[in-house]
Amino acid sequence: MAGETTATGRAAAAWQPRGAEIAYEVFRFLGILILTLIGLIFITFLIGRVVPIDPVLAVLGDRAPPEAYERVRQELGVDLPVYQQFWIYLMKVIRGDFGTSAMTSQPVLYDLGQFFPATLELATAATLIGVVIGIPLGVVAATNQGRWIDHVTRVIGLVGYSIPIFWMGLVGLLVLYSWLDLVAGPGRLDIAYDGLVEPITGLITVDSAISGDWDVFFNALSHLILPASLLGYLTLAYVSRMTRSFMLAQLNQEYILTARAKGMTERRVVWRHALGNIVVPLIAVVALSYASLLEGAVLTETVFAWPGLGLYITRSLFNADMNAVLGGTMLIGAIFVCLNVFCDMLYRLLDPRARA
Amino acid sequence: MTARDWLLTDTPGSRRQASFGHWYRNWLAFRGNPLAMVGFAIVLALILIAVLAPVLPLQSPTLQSLSTRLQPPGAGHWFGTDELGRDILSRVAWGARITLTIVIMVVVIVVPIGLLIGTISGYIGGAVDVVLMRVTDIFLAFPRLILALAFVAAIKPGLESAIIAIALTSWPPYARIARAETITVRNADFVKAARLQGASPFRIIWHYVVPLCTASVIVRMTLDMAGIILTAAGLGFLGLGAQPPTPEWGAMISTGRDYLLDQWWVATIPGIAIFVVSLGFNLLGDGLRDVLDPKRS
Numbered sequence: 262m263a264g265e266t267t268a269t270g271r272a273a274a275a276w277q278p279r280g281a282e283i284a285y286e287v288f289r290f291l292g293i294l295i296l297t298l299i300g301l302i303f304i305t306f307l308i309g310r311v312v313p314i315d316p317v318l319a320v321l322g323d324r325a326p327p328e329a330y331e332r333v334r335q336e337l338g339v340d341l342p343v344y345q346q347f348w349i350y351l352m353k354v355i356r357g358d359f360g361t362s363a364m365t366s367q368p369v370l371y372d373l374g375q376f377f378p379a380t381l382e383l384a385t386a387a388t389l390i391g392v393v394i395g396i397p398l399g400v401v402a403a404t405n406q407g408r409w410i411d412h413v414t415r416v417i418g419l420v421g422y423s424i425p426i427f428w429m430g431l432v433g434l435l436v437l438y439s440w441l442d443l444v445a446g447p448g449r450l451d452i453a454y455d456g457l458v459e460p461i462t463g464l465i466t467v468d469s470a471i472s473g474d475w476d477v478f479f480n481a482l483s484h485l486i487l488p489a490s491l492l493g494y495l496t497l498a499y500v501s502r503m504t505r506s507f508m509l510a511q512l513n514q515e516y517i518l519t520a521r522a523k524g525m526t527e528r529r530v531v532w533r534h535a536l537g538n539i540v541v542p543l544i545a546v547v548a549l550s551y552a553s554l555l556e557g558a559v560l561t562e563t564v565f566a567w568p569g570l571g572l573y574i575t576r577s578l579f580n581a582d583m584n585a586v587l588g589g590t591m592l593i594g595a596i597f598v599c600l601n602v603f604c605d606m607l608y609r610l611l612d613p614r615a616r617a
Numbered sequence: 618m619t620a621r622d623w624l625l626t627d628t629p630g631s632r633r634q635a636s637f638g639h640w641y642r643n644w645l646a647f648r649g650n651p652l653a654m655v656g657f658a659i660v661l662a663l664i665l666i667a668v669l670a671p672v673l674p675l676q677s678p679t680l681q682s683l684s685t686r687l688q689p690p691g692a693g694h695w696f697g698t699d700e701l702g703r704d705i706l707s708r709v710a711w712g713a714r715i716t717l718t719i720v721i722m723v724v725v726i727v728v729p730i731g732l733l734i735g736t737i738s739g740y741i742g743g744a745v746d747v748v749l750m751r752v753t754d755i756f757l758a759f760p761r762l763i764l765a766l767a768f769v770a771a772i773k774p775g776l777e778s779a780i781i782a783i784a785l786t787s788w789p790p791y792a793r794i795a796r797a798e799t800i801t802v803r804n805a806d807f808v809k810a811a812r813l814q815g816a817s818p819f820r821i822i823w824h825y826v827v828p829l830c831t832a833s834v835i836v837r838m839t840l841d842m843a844g845i846i847l848t849a850a851g852l853g854f855l856g857l858g859a860q861p862p863t864p865e866w867g868a869m870i871s872t873g874r875d876y877l878l879d880q881w882w883v884a885t886i887p888g889i890a891i892f893v894v895s896l897g898f899n900l901l902g903d904g905l906r907d908v909l910d911p912k913r914s
Contacts, residue, residue: 293754300755304764308771423895425847427854428870428888435877556760560851574763575855578770590767594760601758 283610290606297602299351301594305587306350310343359588364580369588372573377592378463379449380562380569384554386466386489391496392547398497399504403512404531414501421498426557429491430564437487445483447566454480488565492557496550503546507539541611545604552600555593646908653904659897667713675707678864687880697882700872705882708864709890715865716894719780719849720842726784728834731791736822736830738792739799750796757789762848769857776865779858783848787841794837798830832909840902843895850891866891 325333334340338349353359359369402414437443445451449465454477458469466485469478511517512535520530559571566572570589577585625642629635647653666673682702690697696705738749765782772778799822802808808825816824852858853867861868866887873884 293751296751297755297758300752301759304759305767308764308767311771419896419899420892423843423847423892423899425850425854425867425870425888425891425895427851427867428884428891431870431874431877431884432888435881439878552760556763559762559766560854563855574766578766579856583771586767586770590763593763597760597763598758 286606286610290602293605294599294602297598298595301591301598302351302354303347305591305594306347308590309350309583309587310346354591359591360584362577362585362588363582364577364585369584372585373570373588373592376568376570376573376589378460379567380555380558380571382464382466382485383488383492383558383561383567383569384551385464386485387492387554388496388547388551390490390493391500391550394493395497395500396504396543399501400508400531400536402501402505403508406509411505414505418498418502421495426491426495427560427564429494430488430561433487433491434564444487445480447484447564449481449484449568450477451480451484488561488567492554492561495557496547496554499550500543500546504539504543507542508535511535511538541608545608548600548604548607552597555596643908647904650904650907652900653907656897656900656902656904659893660901663713663717663894663897666710667717670710670714673710675710676704678703678708678711679862680704687876687883689880690882696886697880699869699883700876705869705886708869709866709887712864712866712869712887712890713894715776715859715863716846716849716891719776719783720845722780723784723787723845724838724842726780727788728791728838731788732795732827732830732834734788735792735795735797736799736826739796740803740818740822740826742803746796749792753789753792756786757793759786761786762851765848765852766855766857769852774857774860776859776863779849779852782852783845787845790837790841791834794833795827795830798833799826802826802829836902836906836909839898839905842898842902846891846895846898 338346341349357370359373361367362369362372365372398414398417402411405411434446438446458465458472458474458477461468461471465481466478469475469481508531512531517530517535520534521527525534555570558567558569559574561567562569562571563575570593574586574589574593577583577589623634624638626634626638629638647657680703682698684702685693685698686700686702688694688698688702694704694706696709699705699708734749734753738746738753761783764786765779768782768785769775769778772781802825808821811821811825849858850865850867850870853865854871856868856871858867859865861872869887870884870891873880873882873887876883
């Protein structure tokens with residue numbers, strides 16, 4: 262382990278993977294990605310099949326004559342063997358056909374396009390908050406191991422791992438919105454500002470900034486700040502804890518001793534040498550927490566009436582709109598799977614120690 | 618000779634004495650960690666409250682009294698009453714039973730599955746290993762809450778569905794741990810000796826490999842419990858977990874939401890219960906890891 266990292270020069274050389282290795286890793290990555298995605302589609306297919314609702318009756322209603330019932334049954338492919346049904350389902354999903362939502366009467370894919378930007382905006386803002394605070398906090402905790410700042414970081418992490426996010430959201434709304442009136446309430450905008458800005462990216466803060474509509478921008482920001490900070494806190498808890506343990510592992514290495522012996526300033530040793538060597542695992546950590554935020558947003562969106570994917574999925578759920586539920590599950594699942602597999606590849610490609 | 622000397626002797630006279638001594642030393646190390654002891658106390662309190670809820674001097678958690686609805690915390694009701702006049706203290710105490718049930722049931726389902734897959738994968742190796750670990754990786758890459766959500770929605774909302782859904786997405790880490798431990802002992806001398814004596818693979822896995830996995834699995838289990846509790850509470854909050862009038866903490870927060878502005882205690886107090894219990898499991902897990910699994914801390 263120490264071999265690759267005793268001298269920064271050698272470490273840098275070991276970080277350059279050769280062409281054949283890259284090709285192998287990329288193929289391996291694609292193979293695993295496809296396999297995992299098929300696994301995901303298979304699971305959602307199974308979930309869709311155990312629903313205690315007759316899909317034919319769902320289309321026709323209770324009073325359909327037997328001929329019509331038989332015709333629709335064949336059209337839907339319900340009479341085929343399971344593996345053929347799965348094949349048809351798989352082909353549909355690949356073409357982007359998730360069926361029609363019973364609740365909105367729109368294709369599920371179109372709905373997902375409408376609801377996804379809100380989730381993306383929330384998760385991105387949260388990750389930014391978490392990373393910008395979390396990484397420096399982790400570094401400072403590691404360099405001051407055992408002192409008060411280290412203990413504070415540990416408590417922040419423990420609380421973040423233990424607190425129910427939906428409850429934190431409710432308490433946040435109660436205190437900051439209702440009692441102190443510091444932030445705006447649920448939703449993405451006040452009703453007065455709704456529909457003033459043409460959607461370009463679908464992220465209201467970005468769209469309003471592009472069109473120079475600063476009133477809308479500040480209103481959107483005021484709505485975004487509380488849910489984003491709460492989700493960001495979860496990222497912060499995870500990122501700072503991981504940064505701390507990565508940094509501690511680096512600071513015990515001999516190259517750090519060498520750098521110090523050469524008379525390098527402590528700041529340079531910590532922020533350049535040590536932090537520079539943990540960039541790869543940190544990217545993986547951030548990507549993973551981003552993925553889990555897309556998922557964790559389900560609860561936050563419910564609390565804040567934030568019109569994103571989470572709200573879409575839960576609302577569809579209570580209207581027995583399985584197409585919409587499975588479509589949403591598949592989209593979040595696919596992003597989650599891609600980020601997960603991507604991190605694994607990044608790790609193996611850029612960090613030779615992971616291939617041992 | 619005191620009991621302490623008997624436990625700490627360097628020359629134990631029997632297998633049982635050595636084993637007791639081993640656990641006693643672990644306990645001494647654990648006792649020296651104040652945060653871990655706090656976690657231990659919280660978890661112990663949770664278990665006691667859950668077990669003793671029926672005999673504690675509490676009101677029935679489902680007894681409605683509309684004339685005393687939404688009372689603030691005070692002498693009659695320490696934690697106040699909810700929208701149907703039910704005593705929140707009593708509901709929180711009974712909710713501990715639900716939480717403990719969920720956690721235990723998930724663990725009972727998940728740990729054997731993980732151990733089975735992991736030890737078989739690690740011990741047999743080859744193609745079996747590749748296939749089993751690929752399946753494990755696929756499950757590991759799944760979003761937990763969302764899948765649980767879709768699953769519960771498909772069957773029917775309720776405690777059992779929530780437990781199965783959480784279990785479905787929780788087993789892969791145990792398989793990974795068990796496999797890693799198995800590989801390190803697969804070719805150890807004591808395993809070879811057992812094999813030469815004619816022990817079947819099943820016997821080797823069950824009597825020689827599984828006991829060595831327990832320490833890591835216990836640590837992982839304890840650290841997992843907070844996550845399980847939070848996921849279960851989340852499902853309850855969305856209305857997909859335990860159904861009313863069951864006093865499930867997440868569901869209690871969900872109903873308290875409607876009264877948040879004027880009667881803050883209805884939603885806030887169950888949330889504090891969830892937080893304290895998760896924190897307890899996290900502290901206990903950290904402490905156990907330092908004692909049982911020093912190489913990972």
